[in-house]
Amino acid sequence: MNIGEAAKLSDLSVKTIRYYEDIALVKPDRLENGYRDYSDADIHCLIFLQRARGLGFSIDECRLLLSLYEDDHRSSRDVKAIAKDKLAEIDRKIDELQALKNTLKTLVKNCHGDDKPDCPIIDNLSGQRAQ
Amino acid sequence: MNIGEAAKLSDLSVKTIRYYEDIALVKPDRLENGYRDYSDADIHCLIFLQRARGLGFSIDECRLLLSLYEDDHRSSRDVKAIAKDKLAEIDRKIDELQALKNTLKTLVKNCHGDDKPDCPIIDNLSGQRAQ
DNA sequence: ATAAGGGTTACAGTGACTGGAAGGTCAAGC
DNA sequence: GCTTGACCTTCCAGTCACTGTAACCCTTAT
Known part of the structure; x- marks a missing residue:
């Protein structure tokens, strides 16, 4: 075919x-x-x-x-081992993304989102520990 | 420097x-x-x-x-918009990984992991709708 | 004088494809 | 027999965000 x-x-x-x-x-x-x-x-x-x-x-x-x-x-053992490794890897990735999400969510929440230049997101990225 | x-x-x-x-x-x-x-x-x-x-x-x-x-x-509005987009993207990725995880978890759970060749993980990948 | 530890460029490789160019093949319709 | 269009072929370049390697130059200390 x-x-x-x-x-x-x-x-x-x-x-x-x-x-x-x-x-x-x-x-x-x-x-x-x-x-x-x-x-x-x-x-x-x-x-x-x-x-x-x-x-x-x-x-x-x-x-x-x-x-x-x-x-x-x-042996199904071999297959299961690979799948379990992948599962652990996916878990790690989810945790990582979750942490990113939390950080970003806090930043977004604290940002007024108006015409003014003051921005906690930028402040955080620039290294200033803004609240 | x-x-x-x-x-x-x-x-x-x-x-x-x-x-x-x-x-x-x-x-x-x-x-x-x-x-x-x-x-x-x-x-x-x-x-x-x-x-x-x-x-x-x-x-x-x-x-x-x-x-x-x-x-x-x-304007902090512009910054916030980018961050919000990224946040949504991260959310999508987490959802995707979560779905993968669930599928894989079920497969792993159902696999005996012994010396025998019977394996629901392989069965699923090969297209056989194994229980 | 030399050796270690910087610095420089340029090119290739990563993973898993995707796009595009240039051309060969096949089946249908006129 | 000819054309058209859809399919097939190979080969090369591009994607993303770096990383590795080679070959070479510069600085500093001994």
């Missing part, structure tokens, strides 16, 4: 699919005319990648997950 | 400071020997940038904030 159809089925862009071939993630056969020819197994890999990326796994993590996906003798 | 000291005072790397000059954010004078020479005002800009970047503002947003910072006739 052509790359265009593969794109529709996997909900990835044609560009992205070609990129995944560049980095040796999914390597379809070629037809005589040079067109890529995706098998059902290839499509499943693409869908797998689309979902894994959507869940925030990096390309390298996807590569690992994909090898587990294709390994009938995998 | 030399770039090394500027780096210490602003808590930015030397590389980053040079990069900020490349993209015309902070343009120090030059000494006769070609060394960059940072004024107190330059240092304040660098500190400003370090804090603004730390709060999640993009370089372009920093550029805008910096122009407001340097503008004595700014």
